[in-house]
Amino acid sequence: MHFRRERRNGVVVSLQETLEAGKEDSALTLSDVLQDGFCMEDSCEQQDEARRLRQLIEGLPARERKLTQLETAQLLQISRSYVSRLETHALDQLRKGWLQESPGE
Structure with missing residues (x-):
């Protein structure tokens, strides 16, 4: 839902922006969830x-x-x-x- 709100505001979203943080301080980023091989x-x-x-x-x-x-x-x-x-x-x-x-x- 965060991205929908940001998109309405016209804010640019980075591929390195944190989507959620893991238990061991490992952050999941947008680039982590993009399809492999996608350019x-x-x-x-x-x-x-x-x-x-x-x-x-x-x-x-x-x-x-x-x-x-x-x-x-x-x-x-x-x-x-x-x-x-x-x-x-x-x-x-x-x-x-x-x-x-x-x-x-």
């Missing part, structure tokens, strides 16, 4: 990359981001091979956008 930095990077990818996809024209090739071809009354070329073009745009906006470069 907050990796998680944040993945979330950031997913956000960037969604933004890039949303920037594509509607016909380049919806439906399967066959559905798109039928809907637009064009050949599936032309849809394939449009898809390749859209993926190239995404790749270029991804490389241009890479953080730290």
